[in-house]
Amino acid sequence: MEVPILKQGEFLIATIQAALSDADLEQLRMALVQRVVRYRSRAVIVDVTAMDVMDSFASRTLREIALMIRLRGAETVIVGIQPEVAFAMVQLGLTLEGVGTALDLEEGLAYLNQKFKTVN
Amino acid sequence: MSAGEIRVPINSDQDIVLARQKGRSLAAEAGFSAVDSTLIATAISELARNIVSYAKKGEIILQPLHNSHRTGISIVASDHGPGIPDIRLALRDGFSTSGSLGLGLPGVRRLVDEFQIASSIGQGTVVKVTKWRPDHRED
Numbered sequence: 001m002e003v004p005i006l007k008q009g010e011f012l013i014a015t016i017q018a019a020l021s022d023a024d025l026e027q028l029r030m031a032l033v034q035r036v037v038r039y040r041s042r043a044v045i046v047d048v049t050a051m052d053v054m055d056s057f058a059s060r061t062l063r064e065i066a067l068m069i070r071l072r073g074a075e076t077v078i079v080g081i082q083p084e085v086a087f088a089m090v091q092l093g094l095t096l097e098g099v100g101t102a103l104d105l106e107e108g109l110a111y112l113n114q115k116f117k118t119v120n
Numbered sequence: 121m122s123a124g125e126i127r128v129p130i131n132s133d134q135d136i137v138l139a140r141q142k143g144r145s146l147a148a149e150a151g152f153s154a155v156d157s158t159l160i161a162t163a164i165s166e167l168a169r170n171i172v173s174y175a176k177k178g179e180i181i182l183q184p185l186h187n188s189h190r191t192g193i194s195i196v197a198s199d200h201g202p203g204i205p206d207i208r209l210a211l212r213d214g215f216s217t218s219g220s221l222g223l224g225l226p227g228v229r230r231l232v233d234e235f236q237i238a239s240s241i242g243q244g245t246v247v248k249v250t251k252w253r254p255d256h257r258e259d
Contacts, residue, residue, distance in 0.1 A: 019141065022133035022169075052158065053140055055165040056224045091130040092162060092227035093213065 003028045005035055010042040011112060013105070014117050017050050025061040042074050042116060045108045049080030059094040066099040075115075076100060079108040128168075130199075135167040139180045143195065150184050150191055160193060160251050163231040166224045167197035173230040175201020175242055175244065185250065192233075193253040200244035207239055215254055 001024055006013045012035055014028060032044055046062065048054070054062075066076035077100040081089075089095075102108035126146060128139040131132040137240040147157040164180060171178035178199030185192040204210050211227040225247070229235040 021137050050238050052144065053161045053165050055169065056164055056227070057169060082158075084155040086163040087155055088158045088231065091159065091230045092166070092224070093230070094227070 003031070006033060007009060007035070007039055007041070010040075010116065012036065012039065012041045012044045013047065014044065015047040015050075015105075019050075019052060020058070022057055022061075025058060026059070029049050029061055029065050029068070032065055036069055036072050036074050043112045044069055044074060044076045045105065045112070046076065046078050047080050047105050047108075048078060048085075049082065049104070051085065052082070054081065054085050054094070056092065059089060059096060063096055063099055066096075075112070077102050077108045077111060079103065079105050079120070124184045124252030128180045128182070129177070130168050130171045130197075131177045131178055133169075133172055136165055136172060139168045139182075140164040141178075143182050143193070146182050146184060147193055147251075149255060150193055152193070152251075153245065156251065156253070159231045160195070162229050163249060163251070164195055164197075167195065167249070170224070170245075170247075171197060171199045171201070178244075185252075190252050190255065192250055194248065194250050195232075196248045198244065198246040203241040203243055203245055204237075204239040205241060207237055210229045211237070 001018055001020065002015050003016050014032060036044060062078055069076045078096060079102045081101065102111055126142055128142055129136065130139060140161040144157050144161040147160045152160065168180055178197065181196040183194040185194050211225050232249040232251045236248045239245040
Protein backbone atom coordinates (compact mmCIF):
# COMPACT_ATOMS: atom_id res chain seq x y z
CA MET A 1 0.00 0.00 0.00
CA GLU A 2 1.52 3.29 -1.10
CA VAL A 3 1.61 6.18 1.35
CA PRO A 4 0.28 9.42 -0.15
CA ILE A 5 2.69 12.36 0.06
CA LEU A 6 1.20 15.85 -0.10
CA LYS A 7 3.19 18.94 -0.91
CA GLN A 8 2.13 21.89 1.15
CA GLY A 9 4.30 24.92 0.46
CA GLU A 10 7.80 24.17 1.70
CA PHE A 11 6.65 21.10 3.60
CA LEU A 12 5.80 17.54 2.63
CA ILE A 13 3.13 15.62 4.51
CA ALA A 14 3.09 11.81 4.35
CA THR A 15 0.01 10.25 5.89
CA ILE A 16 0.23 6.57 6.68
CA GLN A 17 -3.27 5.18 6.26
CA ALA A 18 -3.03 1.53 7.16
CA ALA A 19 -0.69 -1.09 8.53
CA LEU A 20 2.49 -1.07 6.45
CA SER A 21 4.67 -3.98 5.47
CA ASP A 22 8.45 -3.61 5.54
CA ALA A 23 8.44 -3.14 1.77
CA ASP A 24 5.89 -0.33 2.07
CA LEU A 25 8.06 1.43 4.66
CA GLU A 26 11.12 1.14 2.46
CA GLN A 27 9.13 2.51 -0.45
CA LEU A 28 8.04 5.45 1.72
CA ARG A 29 11.64 6.15 2.69
CA MET A 30 12.71 6.30 -0.94
CA ALA A 31 9.72 8.38 -2.05
CA LEU A 32 10.18 10.94 0.73
CA VAL A 33 13.88 11.41 0.15
CA GLN A 34 13.34 11.81 -3.61
CA ARG A 35 10.58 14.34 -3.12
CA VAL A 36 12.52 16.40 -0.60
CA VAL A 37 15.16 16.75 -3.30
CA ARG A 38 12.69 17.42 -6.12
CA TYR A 39 10.70 20.08 -4.26
CA ARG A 40 13.56 21.47 -2.19
CA SER A 41 11.33 20.94 0.85
CA ARG A 42 12.40 22.32 4.20
CA ALA A 43 10.52 19.85 6.32
CA VAL A 44 8.64 16.57 6.24
CA ILE A 45 5.78 15.52 8.47
CA VAL A 46 5.05 11.79 8.74
CA ASP A 47 1.62 11.17 10.23
CA VAL A 48 1.58 7.75 11.89
CA THR A 49 -1.83 8.08 13.57
CA ALA A 50 -3.12 5.01 11.70
CA MET A 51 -0.15 2.80 12.69
CA ASP A 52 -1.30 0.35 15.34
CA VAL A 53 2.13 -1.22 15.79
CA MET A 54 5.54 0.41 15.69
CA ASP A 55 8.07 -2.37 15.87
CA SER A 56 11.85 -2.24 15.60
CA PHE A 57 11.85 -2.17 11.80
CA ALA A 58 9.28 0.62 11.56
CA SER A 59 11.02 2.82 14.10
CA ARG A 60 14.41 2.20 12.54
CA THR A 61 13.05 3.11 9.11
CA LEU A 62 11.49 6.32 10.44
CA ARG A 63 14.78 7.22 12.09
CA GLU A 64 16.61 6.58 8.83
CA ILE A 65 14.13 8.76 6.95
CA ALA A 66 14.77 11.59 9.42
CA LEU A 67 18.55 11.21 9.17
CA MET A 68 18.55 11.14 5.37
CA ILE A 69 16.31 14.17 5.23
CA ARG A 70 18.54 15.99 7.69
CA LEU A 71 21.47 15.42 5.35
CA ARG A 72 19.45 17.35 2.80
CA GLY A 73 19.21 20.18 5.30
CA ALA A 74 15.55 19.58 6.01
CA GLU A 75 13.70 18.49 9.12
CA THR A 76 11.36 15.59 9.91
CA VAL A 77 8.55 15.57 12.42
CA ILE A 78 6.71 12.35 13.28
CA VAL A 79 3.18 13.06 14.43
CA GLY A 80 0.33 11.01 15.85
CA ILE A 81 2.08 8.18 17.70
CA GLN A 82 -0.81 6.58 19.59
CA PRO A 83 -0.49 6.31 23.39
CA GLU A 84 -0.52 2.49 23.42
CA VAL A 85 2.00 2.43 20.58
CA ALA A 86 4.26 4.78 22.54
CA PHE A 87 3.89 2.48 25.56
CA ALA A 88 4.88 -0.59 23.53
CA MET A 89 7.82 1.24 21.94
CA VAL A 90 9.24 2.21 25.32
CA GLN A 91 8.81 -1.35 26.65
CA LEU A 92 10.54 -2.67 23.58
CA GLY A 93 13.38 -0.22 24.09
CA LEU A 94 12.75 1.69 20.88
CA THR A 95 13.45 5.38 20.74
CA LEU A 96 13.17 7.88 17.94
CA GLU A 97 16.24 9.69 19.17
CA GLY A 98 17.08 12.78 17.21
CA VAL A 99 13.73 12.77 15.44
CA GLY A 100 11.19 15.51 16.09
CA THR A 101 7.77 14.41 17.29
CA ALA A 102 4.49 16.21 17.82
CA LEU A 103 1.08 15.26 19.13
CA ASP A 104 -0.76 15.47 15.82
CA LEU A 105 -0.63 17.01 12.36
CA GLU A 106 -1.87 20.37 13.60
CA GLU A 107 0.80 20.58 16.28
CA GLY A 108 3.46 19.44 13.84
CA LEU A 109 2.51 22.13 11.34
CA ALA A 110 2.34 24.77 14.06
CA TYR A 111 5.82 23.80 15.22
CA LEU A 112 7.29 23.98 11.72
CA ASN A 113 5.52 27.22 10.82
CA GLN A 114 6.86 28.80 13.97
CA LYS A 115 10.33 27.50 13.35
CA PHE A 116 10.64 28.62 9.76
CA LYS A 117 9.01 31.96 10.47
CA THR A 118 11.60 32.84 13.10
CA VAL A 119 14.41 31.80 10.78
CA ASN A 120 13.21 34.06 7.97
CA MET B 121 -4.87 -28.90 16.76
CA SER B 122 -6.15 -27.39 20.01
CA ALA B 123 -9.36 -25.39 20.22
CA GLY B 124 -9.10 -21.81 19.08
CA GLU B 125 -5.58 -22.23 17.78
CA ILE B 126 -4.59 -19.96 14.91
CA ARG B 127 -1.64 -20.88 12.73
CA VAL B 128 -0.04 -18.22 10.58
CA PRO B 129 2.64 -19.34 8.14
CA ILE B 130 5.42 -16.75 7.96
CA ASN B 131 7.07 -16.55 4.56
CA SER B 132 7.36 -12.85 3.80
CA ASP B 133 7.14 -9.40 5.36
CA GLN B 134 3.44 -9.32 4.43
CA ASP B 135 2.88 -12.25 6.76
CA ILE B 136 4.36 -10.24 9.65
CA VAL B 137 1.48 -7.77 9.27
CA LEU B 138 -1.04 -10.60 8.98
CA ALA B 139 0.26 -12.39 12.07
CA ARG B 140 0.14 -9.32 14.28
CA GLN B 141 -3.35 -8.40 13.04
CA LYS B 142 -4.61 -11.87 13.91
CA GLY B 143 -2.90 -11.62 17.29
CA ARG B 144 -4.48 -8.26 17.98
CA SER B 145 -7.99 -9.46 17.20
CA LEU B 146 -7.47 -12.59 19.27
CA ALA B 147 -6.26 -10.43 22.17
CA ALA B 148 -9.27 -8.13 21.83
CA GLU B 149 -11.61 -11.15 21.80
CA ALA B 150 -9.95 -12.43 24.96
CA GLY B 151 -10.71 -9.13 26.65
CA PHE B 152 -7.24 -7.61 26.69
CA SER B 153 -7.05 -3.81 26.95
CA ALA B 154 -5.98 -1.68 23.97
CA VAL B 155 -2.53 -1.26 25.52
CA ASP B 156 -2.05 -4.97 26.13
CA SER B 157 -3.39 -5.86 22.67
CA THR B 158 -0.79 -3.50 21.22
CA LEU B 159 1.97 -5.08 23.33
CA ILE B 160 0.89 -8.51 22.07
CA ALA B 161 0.74 -7.34 18.43
CA THR B 162 4.17 -5.74 18.78
CA ALA B 163 5.69 -8.89 20.29
CA ILE B 164 4.24 -10.96 17.43
CA SER B 165 5.66 -8.48 14.93
CA GLU B 166 9.15 -8.82 16.38
CA LEU B 167 9.01 -12.63 16.56
CA ALA B 168 7.67 -12.90 13.01
CA ARG B 169 10.35 -10.49 11.81
CA ASN B 170 13.08 -12.68 13.30
CA ILE B 171 11.67 -15.62 11.34
CA VAL B 172 11.71 -13.67 8.05
CA SER B 173 15.14 -12.15 8.69
CA TYR B 174 17.01 -15.18 9.94
CA ALA B 175 15.12 -18.31 8.88
CA LYS B 176 13.18 -17.01 5.82
CA LYS B 177 10.15 -19.05 6.78
CA GLY B 178 8.41 -20.49 9.77
CA GLU B 179 5.17 -20.31 11.65
CA ILE B 180 3.42 -18.37 14.38
CA ILE B 181 0.84 -20.23 16.45
CA LEU B 182 -1.57 -18.16 18.51
CA GLN B 183 -3.64 -19.80 21.19
CA PRO B 184 -6.10 -18.32 23.67
CA LEU B 185 -5.56 -19.68 27.19
CA HIS B 186 -8.27 -20.08 29.79
CA ASN B 187 -8.17 -21.67 33.18
CA SER B 188 -10.15 -21.28 36.36
CA HIS B 189 -8.46 -18.09 37.47
CA ARG B 190 -6.97 -16.42 34.44
CA THR B 191 -7.12 -15.72 30.74
CA GLY B 192 -4.21 -15.25 28.45
CA ILE B 193 -2.73 -15.74 25.03
CA SER B 194 0.12 -17.95 24.00
CA ILE B 195 2.35 -17.16 21.04
CA VAL B 196 4.73 -19.73 19.62
CA ALA B 197 7.15 -18.69 16.89
CA SER B 198 9.01 -21.56 15.30
CA ASP B 199 11.34 -21.98 12.39
CA HIS B 200 13.84 -24.42 10.95
CA GLY B 201 16.43 -21.76 10.35
CA PRO B 202 20.10 -21.59 11.31
CA GLY B 203 19.45 -21.38 15.06
CA ILE B 204 20.97 -18.98 17.57
CA PRO B 205 24.57 -19.77 18.51
CA ASP B 206 24.52 -17.99 21.86
CA ILE B 207 21.06 -17.53 23.38
CA ARG B 208 22.39 -15.77 26.46
CA LEU B 209 24.05 -13.19 24.26
CA ALA B 210 20.92 -12.83 22.13
CA LEU B 211 18.89 -12.11 25.24
CA ARG B 212 21.24 -9.43 26.44
CA ASP B 213 19.99 -5.89 25.98
CA GLY B 214 21.85 -3.90 23.41
CA PHE B 215 23.23 -6.95 21.65
CA SER B 216 23.88 -6.27 17.97
CA THR B 217 22.76 -2.66 18.04
CA SER B 218 25.12 -1.64 15.27
CA GLY B 219 23.43 -1.68 11.91
CA SER B 220 20.71 -4.16 12.65
CA LEU B 221 18.78 -4.07 15.86
CA GLY B 222 19.61 -7.67 16.56
CA LEU B 223 16.91 -10.15 17.38
CA GLY B 224 14.97 -7.78 19.59
CA LEU B 225 14.47 -10.64 22.02
CA PRO B 226 15.16 -8.67 25.22
CA GLY B 227 12.49 -6.21 24.12
CA VAL B 228 9.99 -8.97 23.38
CA ARG B 229 10.68 -10.45 26.80
CA ARG B 230 9.69 -7.13 28.40
CA LEU B 231 6.40 -7.06 26.48
CA VAL B 232 5.16 -10.40 27.79
CA ASP B 233 4.78 -12.28 31.09
CA GLU B 234 6.43 -15.59 30.24
CA PHE B 235 9.24 -16.18 27.80
CA GLN B 236 10.89 -19.42 26.74
CA ILE B 237 13.36 -20.05 23.98
CA ALA B 238 14.94 -23.17 22.57
CA SER B 239 17.35 -23.16 19.68
CA SER B 240 19.83 -25.50 18.15
CA ILE B 241 22.32 -24.81 15.42
CA GLY B 242 21.12 -25.99 12.03
CA GLN B 243 17.80 -27.16 13.49
CA GLY B 244 15.90 -23.99 14.20
CA THR B 245 14.44 -21.88 16.93
CA VAL B 246 11.24 -21.97 18.98
CA VAL B 247 10.20 -18.97 21.04
CA LYS B 248 7.16 -19.41 23.27
CA VAL B 249 5.71 -16.43 25.06
CA THR B 250 2.59 -15.92 27.15
CA LYS B 251 0.73 -12.79 28.08
CA TRP B 252 -1.87 -12.93 30.87
CA ARG B 253 -4.79 -10.58 31.15
CA PRO B 254 -4.10 -8.47 34.25
CA ASP B 255 -7.55 -8.74 35.82
CA HIS B 256 -6.45 -8.43 39.42
CA ARG B 257 -3.26 -6.55 38.97
CA GLU B 258 -2.47 -2.90 38.68
CA ASP B 259 -0.25 -2.47 35.64
